[in-house]
Amino acid sequence: MTTTFETLGLSQPVLQALDMKGYTVPTPIQAQAIPPVLEGRDLLGIAQTGTGKTAAFMLPSIDRLRESDNQVPFKSCRMLVLAPTRELAGQIAQSAKDYGAMAGLKVHSIVGGTSVGKDRNKLHRGTDILVATPGRLLDLIDQKAFRLDGVEILVLDEADQMLDLGFIHALRKISELVPDERQTLFFSATMPKAIQDLVGKYCRNPIKVSVTPAATTAERIDQYLFMVQQAEKQSLLEMILKGRHEVPGKLERILVFTRTKHGADRVVKKLAQAGIAANAIHGNKSQPQRERALAEFKRAKTPVLVATDVAARGIDIPGVSHVINYELPNVPEQYVHRIGRTARAGKDGVAIAFCAEDERAYLKDINRNTDAEFERLSLPENFRAVVEGVGPTKPAPKQQRGQRVQPKPKAGTRGGQSRSHGKPRQGGHGSGQRSEQRGAVPNPVHAGAGDNAPRPAGKPKRKHPNRAGRPNRSGGSPGAGQGGGGNHGGGGRPQRRRSSGGGGGGSPRG
Numbered sequence: 001m002t003t004t005f006e007t008l009g010l011s012q013p014v015l016q017a018l019d020m021k022g023y024t025v026p027t028p029i030q031a032q033a034i035p036p037v038l039e040g041r042d043l044l045g046i047a048q049t050g051t052g053k054t055a056a057f058m059l060p061s062i063d064r065l066r067e068s069d070n071q072v073p074f075k076s077c078r079m080l081v082l083a084p085t086r087e088l089a090g091q092i093a094q095s096a097k098d099y100g101a102m103a104g105l106k107v108h109s110i111v112g113g114t115s116v117g118k119d120r121n122k123l124h125r126g127t128d129i130l131v132a133t134p135g136r137l138l139d140l141i142d143q144k145a146f147r148l149d150g151v152e153i154l155v156l157d158e159a160d161q162m163l164d165l166g167f168i169h170a171l172r173k174i175s176e177l178v179p180d181e182r183q184t185l186f187f188s189a190t191m192p193k194a195i196q197d198l199v200g201k202y203c204r205n206p207i208k209v210s211v212t213p214a215a216t217t218a219e220r221i222d223q224y225l226f227m228v229q230q231a232e233k234q235s236l237l238e239m240i241l242k243g244r245h246e247v248p249g250k251l252e253r254i255l256v257f258t259r260t261k262h263g264a265d266r267v268v269k270k271l272a273q274a275g276i277a278a279n280a281i282h283g284n285k286s287q288p289q290r291e292r293a294l295a296e297f298k299r300a301k302t303p304v305l306v307a308t309d310v311a312a313r314g315i316d317i318p319g320v321s322h323v324i325n326y327e328l329p330n331v332p333e334q335y336v337h338r339i340g341r342t343a344r345a346g347k348d349g350v351a352i353a354f355c356a357e358d359e360r361a362y363l364k365d366i367n368r369n370t371d372a373e374f375e376r377l378s379l380p381e382n383f384r385a386v387v388e389g390v391g392p393t394k395p396a397p398k399q400q401r402g403q404r405v406q407p408k409p410k411a412g413t414r415g416g417q418s419r420s421h422g423k424p425r426q427g428g429h430g431s432g433q434r435s436e437q438r439g440a441v442p443n444p445v446h447a448g449a450g451d452n453a454p455r456p457a458g459k460p461k462r463k464h465p466n467r468a469g470r471p472n473r474s475g476g477s478p479g480a481g482q483g484g485g486g487n488h489g490g491g492g493r494p495q496r497r498r499s500s501g502g503g504g505g506g507s508p509r510g
């Protein structure tokens with residue numbers, strides 16, 4: 001029997017809300033998590049954002065709240081969702097409102113960087129669902145403006161990130177303040193020892209649901225690598241954004257990661273000098289600045305956003321076509337989180353890493369600790385001259401593009417072989433054919449340059465040892481192909497990597 005939201009046992013009001021959202025097929029984590037949560041079981045979900053995990057915990061919780069029908073407690077809440085960042089808290093609260101639209105539940109969110117007084121007032125009468133960052137929640141508790149004794153359902157979302165952000169003490173304290181009689185839903189993308197300890201503290205005999213093994217890169221993300229000197233990264237970025245050096249994929253919304261806040265500001269400033277509008281999002285930005293940057297990015301008014309890890313964690317922006325790792329993260333798992341910002345909700349994505357000489361150790365760590373598989377791209381032919389300001393910005397000749405530079409083979413693994421591009425992939429998500437060829441449209445970032453810019457050619461064919469023989473997915477349809485890429489009948493669109501994580505074809509990535 002096909003799994004649908006109905007067969008998972010959700011109520012009519014929730015099903016109606018899903019209908020309004022246009023969701024038809026549960027994602028793998030939703031299919032696995034909803035039935036046990038409806039039964040009242042504790043849950044341990046190992047999943048990244050982008051898997052549909054918010055709905056996986058929110059939908060059945062809404063039904064449980066409706067069923068128990070307890071009164072909204074004074075200065076407390078019935079369901080508490082803890083999230084690491086303001087952005088994620090905002091998104092979860094919005095989802096709760098959307099999914100609970102027909103259920104008549106009160107939803108509030110409280111985050112740092114906003115007026116505590118306003119939060120105190122709005123929570124005075126209590127709420128059904130509260131989404132909070134741990135720091136602000138404890139502030140209100142310390143001020144005796146809020147209590148946790150009404151909590152029936154507790155959700156910890158992105159627990160590993162909360163730990164990274166130093167919320168361990170806050171989480172320990174909160175665990176002592178919530179009633180023993182409650183349901184706990186615990187989510188983390190990774191399961192280091194500290195998280196396992198926290199699970200032991202919070203959960204009772206939880207059902208474990210894992211949609212992708214920890215540190216597994218999303219299967220629909222093609223990953224590329226430029227070896228480039230640190231001092232030349234800005235020029236390379238500008239050439240890519242202006243369409244003067246082609247990269248695979250159609251540039252739509254580009255999320256650029258730097259390691260530091262300073263670095264993010266510097267990149268944005270230099271992009272502005274080069275005539276490319278971009279915003280930065282990081283911890284030093286005020287809440288309104290962050291919200292504005294995200295809104296402009298979502299509306300694609302400014303399709304380039306430069307972010308640091310913390311700020312970008314958990315951000316759900318539909319349609320990020322490219323993640324550019326301007327600087328490699330020093331924690332391999334962070335790489336997985338970063339590139340997970342693309343290829344969300346069933347879409348495909350491209351991740352491009354800029355690796356400088358002194359970042360080779362990070363690259364090695366990423367290779368060793370994740371299943372990342374890079375295809376190396378060539379720098380523009382005349383790159384040095386352009387960087388030094390003496391040469392034209394002529395695009396690289398076609399044979400140079402997408403040239404496969406073999407990485408050092410990993411012992412006994414895929415490392416020394418290449419994937420088979422241009423082959424259609426197996427069914428599952430969007431098994432419908434895509435008519436568009438990557439890169440065959442003008443560059444929205446810099447329209448002037450993009451119009452005359454060369455179109456990315458299909459990547460050279462290569463064979464993935466585990467995926468050989470998969471049926472062709474794209475069929476190399478010319479689709480929007482209007483440009484001079486000249487890749488028709490060639491490689492077509494690169495094949496995507498897929499993992500087996502959770503199955504559930506046709507749904508957003510699990």
Ligand code: AMP
Pocket residue numbers: 022023024025026027030048049050051052053054055316318344345507508
């Ligand atoms: P999340 O992992 O909760 O951040 O969700 C990732 C994205 O998938 C969000 O944009 C959701 O709105 C979307 N989404 C969640 N569940 C579904 C579904 N069953 N069908 C389509 N989109 C979904």
